[in-house]
Amino acid sequence: MQKKTEQQRTELKDLGEFGLIHRIQQQFAPQHKESVLGIGDDAAVIDTGADMYTLVATDMLVEGIHFDLSYVPLKHLGYKAVAVNVSDIAAMNGRPKQFTVSLGLSNRFPLEAIDELYAGIKQACRNYNIDLVGGDTTSTRAGLVISITAIGEVAKDEVVYRKGAQENELICVSGDLGGAYMGLQVLEREKQVFMVNPDMQPELDGKDYIVRRQLKPEARTDLVYDMKDVGLKPTSMIDISDGLASELMHLCTQSGVGAILYEEYLPIAKVTYDTSVELNIDPTTSILNGGEDYELLFTVKQSDYDKVKQSAEIIEIGYILPKEKGVVLKTKGEQIIPISAQGWKHF
Amino acid sequence: MQKKTEQQRTELKDLGEFGLIHRIQQQFAPQHKESVLGIGDDAAVIDTGADMYTLVATDMLVEGIHFDLSYVPLKHLGYKAVAVNVSDIAAMNGRPKQFTVSLGLSNRFPLEAIDELYAGIKQACRNYNIDLVGGDTTSTRAGLVISITAIGEVAKDEVVYRKGAQENELICVSGDLGGAYMGLQVLEREKQVFMVNPDMQPELDGKDYIVRRQLKPEARTDLVYDMKDVGLKPTSMIDISDGLASELMHLCTQSGVGAILYEEYLPIAKVTYDTSVELNIDPTTSILNGGEDYELLFTVKQSDYDKVKQSAEIIEIGYILPKEKGVVLKTKGEQIIPISAQGWKHF
Known part of the structure; x- marks a missing residue:
């Protein structure tokens, strides 16, 4: 068991989103020359040694915070979850290529609901010409969480920050x-x-x-x-x-x-x-x-x-x-x- | 509002994890030649045109399912969340290079808790010689969700499936x-x-x-x-x-x-x-x-x-x-x- 001690408590809302990101960014300056750009833009920029830079963007969507399933169709949600990550790749002047999808979902979702979500994801694959290449599926105690990571590419002289x-x-x-x-x-x-x-x-x-x-x-x-x-x-x-x-x-x-x-x-x-x-x-x-x-x-x-x-x-x-x-x-x-x-x- | 109709309901537990993964895999065969391997192994394999393949692995950890904060110290949790993704890269015979961290957390977590989690993540960065290059932070109604995507590399003739x-x-x-x-x-x-x-x-x-x-x-x-x-x-x-x-x-x-x-x-x-x-x-x-x-x-x-x-x-x-x-x-x-x-x- 962990020892309970009186500790300082700083509320996240006092720091704000940008304050928190800045705080993390300060602590995690990239160490490898291949990590061309780390935290702080729409996507990370990685030099794999290819002609093009590789771009990596990630977004998490949480039920009750980012979407309300009482009026958001799951198919649209699947599409949107991909689109917002593709948008981050576009914002680097890049082209999306692949993405992964991790889902956390409770047992209130039947298979038919998951199929709807993936139907939207499939549509996004076609429209943006990208491949779903991996992911993870787990349960939650309540609610739906979608975490997507998009991989893209951009010519080195065309990347825009x-x-x-x-x-x-x-x-x-x-x-x-x-x-x-x-x-x-x-x-x-x-x-x-x-x-x-x-x-x-x-x-x-x-x-x-x-x-x-x-x-x-x-x-x-x-x-x-x-x-x-x-x-x-x-x-x-x-x-x-x-x-x-x-x-x-x-x-x-x-x-x-x-x-x-x-x-x-x-x-x-x-x-x-x-x-x-x-x-x-x-x-x-x-x-x-x-x-x-x-x-x-x-x-x-x-x-x-x-x-x-x-x-x-x-x-x-x-x-x-x-x-x-x-x-x-x-x-x-x-x-x-x-x-x-x-x-x-x-x- | 969505129309409510009587629909078939198939419970996810009847399909099981592997059944669900197989179902998704069948629907999402990669379309691009750069997507060397999609769903179904420890990591996806991408050919960026470099000498090495790029590997992408992702895992989501959910409070109450994967960890219990009544005895899991946040610092260890941060470390473990990175390690399990690094492990997926290792399982392809690859070396980890970068990763992203997305956090969903409720307002019961003060900044000090987030700092502990990132202290563990920092330790993993040092031990595995990898860079944190991006992520997302959002709130949840309850509980902590950690979604990590690891990027790695492996020589083309050394990848192991x-x-x-x-x-x-x-x-x-x-x-x-x-x-x-x-x-x-x-x-x-x-x-x-x-x-x-x-x-x-x-x-x-x-x-x-x-x-x-x-x-x-x-x-x-x-x-x-x-x-x-x-x-x-x-x-x-x-x-x-x-x-x-x-x-x-x-x-x-x-x-x-x-x-x-x-x-x-x-x-x-x-x-x-x-x-x-x-x-x-x-x-x-x-x-x-x-x-x-x-x-x-x-x-x-x-x-x-x-x-x-x-x-x-x-x-x-x-x-x-x-x-x-x-x-x-x-x-x-x-x-x-x-x-x-x-x-x-x-x-």
């Missing part, structure tokens, strides 16, 4: 934002209605787009290929999992720069905007802090502006400033307000 | 067995005593060895190096996580062969034997079905017998038979009895 942004460069995103967050709000609202009256039909008419953004997001590997085709290499990149504000803060902190975003340029779908208004949420808040859109946020040189214009998918939303200018938003009302990051606040 | 065993080859193990299992029995017994009377001191005197085997097992990377030094390449190999019987069944099934083990040669430490007797467990059962020793089980050609003899660590316990002879044990009483596998039975 979070840290490469420089002053005056353009800040771009690969698509509209806030949709996944508003999809979640609508699903949560319908769940509440259903709990009060199980005979009510969910009102999701016209909300298909945002519900899909939440339940079945796509990793933007397509954009990685498109940019390569036109010879456009971002100077820094990250995927938007936590929200635009949070991810921009990462890019700026790691690059040692500031940034300005223009509210009027921030991309939002009409249904996202309308639903935000309907639910009394400022649409700009949905864009900045929504998260889970899995679009790519990246910076490009001003001289690459013509290449950016060749893609209808890429939207310029601001540019990089000197560090001392901070990370700010210029509102439609011409006000300059500081942007702050939010990590998870699960604890 | 489960499937290579051939008739007449020697079956060997790298050390004594059953210790981790008896350590667990002793710890569980002391926990029961403690729950009845919290003032009782645990009686672990003389049990250090088996308690250590349970709490802080070592991956046998040392043997991989030793065998390479004497030019010994196993024809098939697997690590003993579930138990000797179960792992031998895997080797035999995948190699399409049978096997005979000799009870008198099965290695067991004196304390393991004595504790088995003390707890009314047949010592041979501890050896065959105990699990978690993380020794290596492998086969070698008869012509390599001299090389085997050079290592005091390697113990010959039997040899490979034609498939139709089955997988059997010759007891000390000269009886031939069939060996059967046990996977997990968590569900």
Whole structure:
């Protein structure tokens, strides 16, 4: 038995997600030259001695924290669990190749449920052209846990880190934002209605787009290929999992720069905007802090502006400033307000 | 909301662990030539184009299933979580290089607990000369989940699979067995005593060895190096996580062969034997079905017998038979009895 002593107790929520990651990162600087990049970006970068770098990204999804099975179909969940890891590989300008899936599940899940989950995983294999090569399956006392590790590759001169942004460069995103967050709000609202009256039909008419953004997001590997085709290499990149504000803060902190975003340029779908208004949420808040859109946020040189214009998918939303200018938003009302990051606040 | 319909329900326990793995394996044959080996061995094998193959192994450890924090120190748990993944890399005759750690934890864990866990992980980094290069940290509603993915490498002509065993080859193990299992029995017994009377001191005197085997097992990377030094390449190999019987069944099934083990040669430490007797467990059962020793089980050609003899660590316990002879044990009483596998039975 372990000796019980009075010990100091520091709550994780006081440190926060980014504080915890930073703490671990400080203690675990890579020792091998083959470990080109360790903790602190979307994926680790490994030099196996091949022409390409190997990329490794991992994410854990936990029932009750990341998903609610009362409205998330298992098939979509399987697909999404793969897509969010593929998105991390894309954020390094890389191509996904293989992945492993570890499942922890309780005995409330029958085989048919596992088959549904793997049907979604299979669909992701086909869409992203990747191989499931391993995993682990175990039980839990309650709930479902999915841990995926994705392996990818990128040419050594094409890898893009979070840290490469420089002053005056353009800040771009690969698509509209806030949709996944508003999809979640609508699903949560319908769940509440259903709990009060199980005979009510969910009102999701016209909300298909945002519900899909939440339940079945796509990793933007397509954009990685498109940019390569036109010879456009971002100077820094990250995927938007936590929200635009949070991810921009990462890019700026790691690059040692500031940034300005223009509210009027921030991309939002009409249904996202309308639903935000309907639910009394400022649409700009949905864009900045929504998260889970899995679009790519990246910076490009001003001289690459013509290449950016060749893609209808890429939207310029601001540019990089000197560090001392901070990370700010210029509102439609011409006000300059500081942007702050939010990590998870699960604890 | 999802439509509720009457559906068929097949319990996972009816399929079993190996049935589930087989089912997934059938559906996910690798599509890329770079995915040299997918699901079904200790690690996946990837050809990145380098001289060496890249190996990927992953394991998930769940509180209440794989460990009990009432007697497992977090530091040892961190070490063990890495070691079991390193062991999978060793079982491919490979060397571990990097790994990722994903943690799911509830707010009952303070920062000090996480620090303890990472102190054990750090120790494993040093002992196995590997780099922590990434991970994810999230919350759970209850309990601790640790998911680790290890990356390793092996020369292309040195990779060893489960499937290579051939008739007449020697079956060997790298050390004594059953210790981790008896350590667990002793710890569980002391926990029961403690729950009845919290003032009782645990009686672990003389049990250090088996308690250590349970709490802080070592991956046998040392043997991989030793065998390479004497030019010994196993024809098939697997690590003993579930138990000797179960792992031998895997080797035999995948190699399409049978096997005979000799009870008198099965290695067991004196304390393991004595504790088995003390707890009314047949010592041979501890050896065959105990699990978690993380020794290596492998086969070698008869012509390599001299090389085997050079290592005091390697113990010959039997040899490979034609498939139709089955997988059997010759007891000390000269009886031939069939060996059967046990996977997990968590569900």
